[in-house]
Amino acid sequence: xxxxxxxxxxxxxxxxxxxxxxxxxxxxxxxxxxxxxxxxxxxxxxxxxxxxxxxxxxxxxxxxxxxxxxxxxxxxxxxxxxxxxxxxxxxxxxxxxxxxxxxxxxxxxxxxxxxxxxxxxxxxxxxxxxxxxxxxxxxxxxxxxxxxxxxxxxxxxxxxxxxxxxxxxxxxxxxxxxxxxxxxxxxxxxxxxxxxxxxxxxxxxxxxxxxxxxxxxxxxxxxxxxxxxxxxxxxxxxxxxxxxxxxxxxxxxxxxxxxxxxxxxxxx
Amino acid sequence: xxxxxxxxxxxxxxxxxxxxxxxxxxxxxxxxxxxxxxxxxxxxxxxxxxxxxxxxxxxxxxxxxxxxxxxxxxxxxxxxxxxxxxxxxxxxxxxxxxxxxxxxxxxxxxxxxxxxxxxxxxxxxxxxxxxxxxxxxxxxxxxxxxxxxxxxxxxxxxxxxxxxxxxxxxxxxxxxxxxxxxxxxxxxxxxxxxxxxxxxxxxxxxxxxxxxxxxxxxxxxxxxxxxxxxxxxxxxxxxxxxxxxxxxxxxxxxxxxxxxxxxxxxxxxxxxxxxxxxxxxxxxxxxxxxxxxxxxxx
Numbered sequence: 001x002x003x004x005x006x007x008x009x010x011x012x013x014x015x016x017x018x019x020x021x022x023x024x025x026x027x028x029x030x031x032x033x034x035x036x037x038x039x040x041x042x043x044x045x046x047x048x049x050x051x052x053x054x055x056x057x058x059x060x061x062x063x064x065x066x067x068x069x070x071x072x073x074x075x076x077x078x079x080x081x082x083x084x085x086x087x088x089x090x091x092x093x094x095x096x097x098x099x100x101x102x103x104x105x106x107x108x109x110x111x112x113x114x115x116x117x118x119x120x121x122x123x124x125x126x127x128x129x130x131x132x133x134x135x136x137x138x139x140x141x142x143x144x145x146x147x148x149x150x151x152x153x154x155x156x157x158x159x160x161x162x163x164x165x166x167x168x169x170x171x172x173x174x175x176x177x178x179x180x181x182x183x184x185x186x187x188x189x190x191x192x193x194x195x196x197x198x199x200x201x202x203x204x205x206x207x208x209x210x211x212x213x214x215x216x217x218x219x220x221x222x223x224x225x226x227x228x229x230x231x232x233x234x235x236x237x238x239x240x241x242x243x244x245x246x247x248x249x250x251x252x253x254x255x256x257x258x259x260x261x262x263x264x265x266x267x268x
Numbered sequence: 269x270x271x272x273x274x275x276x277x278x279x280x281x282x283x284x285x286x287x288x289x290x291x292x293x294x295x296x297x298x299x300x301x302x303x304x305x306x307x308x309x310x311x312x313x314x315x316x317x318x319x320x321x322x323x324x325x326x327x328x329x330x331x332x333x334x335x336x337x338x339x340x341x342x343x344x345x346x347x348x349x350x351x352x353x354x355x356x357x358x359x360x361x362x363x364x365x366x367x368x369x370x371x372x373x374x375x376x377x378x379x380x381x382x383x384x385x386x387x388x389x390x391x392x393x394x395x396x397x398x399x400x401x402x403x404x405x406x407x408x409x410x411x412x413x414x415x416x417x418x419x420x421x422x423x424x425x426x427x428x429x430x431x432x433x434x435x436x437x438x439x440x441x442x443x444x445x446x447x448x449x450x451x452x453x454x455x456x457x458x459x460x461x462x463x464x465x466x467x468x469x470x471x472x473x474x475x476x477x478x479x480x481x482x483x484x485x486x487x488x489x490x491x492x493x494x495x496x497x498x499x500x501x502x503x504x505x506x507x508x509x510x511x512x513x514x515x516x517x518x519x520x521x522x523x524x525x526x527x528x529x530x531x532x533x534x535x536x537x538x539x540x541x542x543x544x545x546x547x548x549x550x551x552x553x554x555x556x557x558x559x560x561x562x563x564x565x566x
Contacts, residue, residue: 041334045373049330056327137477139372189322224323231370 003091004099011103012110015069020107023061024114030057031122047126047142048230054119055150055226061115062108062158063185069107070165071177073100074262083267094259097166101255104162112155116148140232149240150229156247157223161185163254164218170262188220218250309356314366321367329368336360336374340381344388354390358382361399365406372410373477375403379416380472380483383424385557393424414438415448419468422455431455447471466491489533490555500530500538500547514542 034053038046074097077083086096120143127135127142135142164184168177194217197210222243225235311317321328336357343354361378365371379400383393397420403413418434421427435452438444447467454464466488473484507525509515517540520526529537536553540546549555 038334041337042330045330045333048371049333052326052330056324059323137475139370186322190319221323226323227326227368227370230326231372233370 003095004102007091007096007099008102008106011073011100012106015065015104015107018069020065020069020111023065024111024118027057027061027115028118031118047123047138050119050122050126051147051230052226054115054122055147055154055230058112058115058119058151059154059157059226062112062154063161065108065111066104066158066161067165067178067181067185069104070162071169071174071181073104073166074169075172075174075177078267087267093263097170097255097259097262101163101166104166105159108155108158108162112151112158116151119147140230144229144232146229146232146235149235149237150226152240153223153225153243156244157220159251160218160220160223160247160254163251163258167254167258167261170258170265184218185220188218189224190221191217191219192221219246223247309359309363312359312363314363317363318367325367329364329371329374332360332364332367333371333374336364336377340389353386357390358392358395358399362402365399365402369402369406372403372407372412375399375413376416376477376480379413379420380480383420384483385424388557393420396420396424409442411438411441411444411448414441418452418455419472422468423465428455462491462494486555490549490558492533493549493555493558496530496532497538497547497549501545504540504545504547508545515540515545516542 031050031054034050038049038053042049074083077086087093091099123142130142140146161181165177165181168180172180191214194210194214197214198204198207201207201210225239227233228235311320317328318325339356339360340354343357358378361374361382364374368374379396381389382399383389383391383396385391397417400413400417400420403410404417407413414434415438418431418438421434422431432452432455435448435455439448439452451464451467454461469484469487469491473481473488475481475484503525504515504520507520507523509519513519517526517529517537521528530547531537532549532553532555534554536550536555538547539550541548549558
């Protein structure tokens with residue numbers, strides 16, 4: 001466990017050295033600037049748009065971090081040949097994979113938390129400056145705790161994407177890993193369509209193939225509850241919990257396969 | 269900082285300043301047809317856009333919402349001479365509400381402004397109704413949408429039977445206010461009733477949305493103008509001009525019927541038809557164009 005922690009902390013430190021936290025500053029500036037501009041442009045919809053923008057930006061910035069750092073987690077060590085000295089130490093390949101993954105998830109957790117706090121701070125400012133009559137017209141309270149449900153699911157989705165990026169990084173080049181991860185990210189958001197493929201094709205085999213793909217590909221559209229929370233529509237704790245568990249199970253599967261592939265790689 | 273760095277920074281600043289200056293000069297020499305560019309809507313299919321947006325459909329809906337506001341505001345301010353008028357308003361609102369089916373204000377904005385008569389809006393009440401029907405599909409329990417359809421039928425389409433039906437449907441929804449049922453009844457009995465219109469606009473004027481309140485306040489002033497026009501026309505016809513003369517405010521001053529030219533509630537002088545003596549809001553008035561309804565209360 002100690003070995004995993006050491007690797008994870010190093011990944012986190014490296015991401016800080018790589019100036020990943022700069023995106024937080026960019027995010028904060030984006031939100032502050034938009035909160036002022038949107039108030040002038042949106043006919044009273046500034047709170048909705050700040051929430052939409054905040055959640056979408058959390059997701060996009062997280063996606064970039066997950067993909068572009070995730071793809072280099074293993075391949076960079078191989079390219080720099082630091083993998084030889086690392087594996088010579090008392091660190092198993094499974095611990096190496098787990099540590100790399102945990103480090104990037106820690107980076108993402110810090111990012112998502114800071115972004116969530118920034119969104120709430122901006123919303124608190126808007127709530128504070130608006131009279132009660134305007135606040136009464138909002139679909140959901142300005143400082144709605146239900147937004148945390150969307151943030152939790154964004155984080156679990158990012159964990160899954162990180163696991164995908166790490167998985168591809170164990171056997172392919174960074175460029176190919178990025179393309180494959182991004183491709184699966186897009187496919188994962190279309191995944192719900194595959195479920196009902198039999199309604200649009202007559203071939204039973206094609207429908208069954210699509211149904212199989214629906215179960216194999218990550219169901220990323222399930223993690224998107226942004227619209228519901230912004231409009232104050234119900235998102236049950238049961239849904240959040242079951243989707244989170246689905247995400248964690250998928251992550252566990254990907255990490256195990258990644259470990260398996262990485263264990264069989266020959267670095268001689 | 270070294271001298272070389274300072275020189276480089278200064279040169280970079282000069283280069284950027286030159287680029288901006290050249291841009292300004294070029295825009296002056298070769299003006300681009302920007303308004304025409306803004307009228308383009310590359311993707312009109314809401315479902316296609318929804319797919320392209322991945323999980324960012326709500327954010328894209330916000331972008332289209334802002335575009336709808338800009339399009340409406342820009343065309344409204346551009347004056348009656350503009351080449352294209354509100355032609356993208358419905359597609360933009362349709363895309364907005366397909367991307368985010370719970371975007372309440374986009375439906376209500378459409379209800380008011382799509383049906384607004386030209387030049388204040390495109391004068392397309394059927395598009396208002398279509399947008400509101402879409403709202404009902406997404407949120408069937410919201411009485412406001414049924415009410416808004418009733419309002420469009422009443423105020424723009426003059427179909428009092430349909431209006432009454434929609435007000436009754438609104439009254440049947442959860443949390444509907446208790447004034448909807450008597451409103452539906454009064455619509456069936458009196459239909460063309462200015463008092464009902466005033467009541468409806470007063471309800472809308474209580475909205476939290478400033479732009480909706482402004483629209484309602486303008487309509488209430490129009491109703492006030494209609495009442496004043498009734499009174500003025502009664503006076504004008506009670507004191508007709510001598511044979512061979514035309515109707516005019518000056519003639520009424522001479523005959524000491526009026527002491528000054530009457531102005532509408534927005535402060536613009538009323539116009540009088542020299543042939544018939546009918547009184548109307550002048551085209552320079554902020555209240556122009558008036559609603560088509562000009563029949564008198566029985």
